[in-house]
Amino acid sequence: MRSHFCTDLSEANVGDNVILCGWANSYRDHGGIVFIDLRDKSGLIQLVCDPADNAHAHKLASEVRDEFVLIAHGRVRNRGEGLVNPRLKTGAIEVVVEELIIENRSEPVPFGIGDNSVGEEIRLKYRYLDLRNPSMYNTFMLRSKAAIAARNVLDRLGFLEVETPILTKSTPEGARDYLVPSRVHEGEFYALPQSPQLFKQLLMVGGFDRYFQIAKCFRDEDLRADRQPEFTQIDVEMSFCNQEDVIRVAEELITGMFAAAGHEVHTPFNRIKYNDAMEWYGSDKPDLRYDLKMIDVIDIFARCDNEIFTSIAANPKMNRIKALRVPGADLVFSKREMKSFEDYVRKFGAKGLGYFQMKEDGLKGPLEKFFAPEDLQLLVERTGMEVGDVVFFGAGDKKTVWDYMGRFRIFIAEHEKMNLIDQDRFEFVWVVDFPMFEIEDGRVKALHHPFTMPRDLNHEHLEDIESIAYDIVLNGTELGGGSIRIHKQALQEQIFTLLGIGEEEAQEKFGFLLDALKFGAPPHGGFAIGFDRFMMLLSKKESIRDVIAFPKTQKASCIMTQAPSPVELTQLRELHIRLRESVK
């Protein structure tokens, strides 16, 4: 019906006859002439309805209210000097309306299009009005383009997109499954998949060689700003490959998706060992847009004259004393502020937060008195302190120190007085060489999942065994990860044994995969990327709800949900309570 979208037009079109379709974003009567800002997905353009040009169109135009649906035939002209609106892409031109059709009317809208000052609940209740904001459209255009780019890259690399079932059995991710009773098949229940993990491994056993899918996954968990009960995952698996092959594919995929959004990304991405990430940044998803690297100083503190520190330093295998040098901090933070940082880290288990300030005459601070001058000098050298810097110390058992010093590192970077984060930068890093196992409350658990290939089982301590697993991190957010999988049945059984999973349990939970491993499984591995989170980062949105067309919120757990019917609901409520009890 239309000849152009609104912002397709520019001064190059002056004199052209055009047909535009869209919504009345606003209207005003100015000296008997009606001006309408017409909006479509591309943006706005001004329509002019002058009774001198066309009395009929003008009469109709005077009936137009916000969000009326219009079809306008007219001619493009220059607005003329002094009348240009620099805030509009089409601000230099306007369309003189020759024929106007009011295609549909609108009741007064509950909020103005693009008005983000109203609450999120009301925006979601009238999501279709919220979506009319061209900036919303742009986000979803980006999402569509990124998905198509992903598919074209993977297609080019010989991957097939294969759809795996949504109605399936429980998968081993560990969160709660949604269970779906079938009304037709009595006694049958499906589970919605938390990922296509088992299916993609079966496809490798089936000789498919290179698989991918942009797949819906499900977890029956509480909603959070960054979590929806259904989410989308770019899922990839390949055979006869090693870690390098998989990483190369992932980098090509990510590069292609960023290119579709107009961002050039350089490969290969940086890599960091899991252990180094923890030691340097206190996190397995470090944000590398800023420097701030933690430095080991346990050997220096071992010689100090404070029993708290020396007792910690006495066990350097289990404990850590870490220094975080913050350049220029002494110039911007008051002593009170520096003291207040302690309150922040205490929330994460810190007993305190020591610090030194680098003054013209050397290190100063509450801890100064415990150190010999040469050790103070050593601290300066090791941390690279310069005048105006502050170095903060965390001491304690290593996991606690990693955690709170890692958080403190981010806290400082984001602090409005430091503002260390370049929001335009995309810093990718692969975190590699993860431990295979973690021990929690004496129980051995798989850090990734039990199908992950260990690098070498010959270690005295289980915790020292590494797996061939890798995570991809962007700006401090884990985008995804993967691993090389176990393809030999004997090894898989050995891992289950180490994890304390008995033969019967293994058969019940993963029997289908275990059977498959008997019949010639090829070496294989892959990765998955959380597409919603990826889109948040790519489009620089704060909430996952900004990148999902119809998100769920705590209040309206699904935007379309109304209970099926009052009677049915009562029945279902009972069922629900029993279901809940049954899984306790």
Place this chain on the structure above:
Amino acid sequence: MRSHFCTDLSEANVGDNVILCGWANSYRDHGGIVFIDLRDKSGLIQLVCDPADNAHAHKLASEVRDEFVLIAHGRVRNRGEGLVNPRLKTGAIEVVVEELIIENRSEPVPFGIGDNSVGEEIRLKYRYLDLRNPSMYNTFMLRSKAAIAARNVLDRLGFLEVETPILTKSTPEGARDYLVPSRVHEGEFYALPQSPQLFKQLLMVGGFDRYFQIAKCFRDEDLRADRQPEFTQIDVEMSFCNQEDVIRVAEELITGMFAAAGHEVHTPFNRIKYNDAMEWYGSDKPDLRYDLKMIDVIDIFARCDNEIFTSIAANPKMNRIKALRVPGADLVFSKREMKSFEDYVRKFGAKGLGYFQMKEDGLKGPLEKFFAPEDLQLLVERTGMEVGDVVFFGAGDKKTVWDYMGRFRIFIAEHEKMNLIDQDRFEFVWVVDFPMFEIEDGRVKALHHPFTMPRDLNHEHLEDIESIAYDIVLNGTELGGGSIRIHKQALQEQIFTLLGIGEEEAQEKFGFLLDALKFGAPPHGGFAIGFDRFMMLLSKKESIRDVIAFPKTQKASCIMTQAPSPVELTQLRELHIRLRESVK
């Protein structure tokens, strides 16, 4: 790990050093030399392990059994005269193995790869073995390529792929929804969508202008050979469009998908009015790969001397007497066979099946005596009978005649003595101008769905009102269809009233959409194509299970299903029975 796939190699590679990865499809020891047919997704190639070339590789090769996973380094050579295997694509060459790695072993497999003579259940139980058949891989490659082609066509035409929720509320398709209780949100239930219909209309109200999605849809129904409880749909919707715009997009989409499979398809497709389709082919999804068109002869039968026919002919509005001329039938079918066709049509409500044979001396047959010579002549002229042809007659109320004569038409075309169907042809046809309503047992129902735009409401009989709806039919199978939707609230309410849907019911079922229509909904329309069925036709497969990687069967309602746990299952079984009762 590999340098080539097996069938990448040809005589052009003779002398090349290659690395191949795959499965031992077969092996044999021939005069001390081991020959292995190595298989990967592309197909087969022969490996030769001669102790004279490499003793170690030969020793390993002699351990190889069916489905062992191998990595072979070697050199390509010509097989030599007389040794060429014409059944293999690589039958002129072989690879002399220099290094062999047995990457994984296999237990004896329950059936040979590609052996389709074993039952479907066992093939599905070991789906990963079934999938190793390169012809299976080719089907899924085609599916992946077709999906990518669809996306690229729609992207080029300005459509965005938008993901709509899987966990949602009931949609109006009328089949049973799967209901999903949430364990976290007490008393909350989701329904799995039967289609994204409401969401895509909301996206149009939201100004998205052009939407598509390759979407999973769900119906809690019995399984059949051509039906799965979850299926995939290519779903398209656009704004400011008419039927021609939508049809053009659909044709471009289908053409693109066929091109990806190497088939050239010509547009525009044929069109036929719903009413003509019924009158001519007795079906709203006519197979036009063959001719066989039913011809009205009620006026001729009105003059015959048989009260059965004349009483039927007395009500030409409700009844039909149809002739189906079958060229050459008299030359291949015995009188007994022609009589037996009556048994076939009786199953579909026919009272009988009259026929005339065209002999050298004119029409002959049981009915001859009832007709005046000039009417017999008229029958010959109207049906175009030639010597050797048979014309069959169906008489009765129009719906019954359409149905059984339509089925008989297909029966004849498929009959092994006629064999009228060219299996290599793709005959597309749009069926247009559907009735808006159908009346069943005195109840008015929407033929498509209640959001379909009527063409003109001013008709005395509801059944005469047409809708702007269209179906796309390929080779007698409905691939999909769509309509222009109602975008004005008042009209939507009027239609609900005609359908006997009260205000309260409408608000409860479709409130979200009705609300949206108040706030400036644009004119819009779209279509959906069943992708699984599309792939069956495109890849010429008999069963929907051949185009789905992990299909469900009656016996194993999901290939991965095991009940969550025995205890939980008992609990769930009870829930299931109550759920069943609650919806009775």
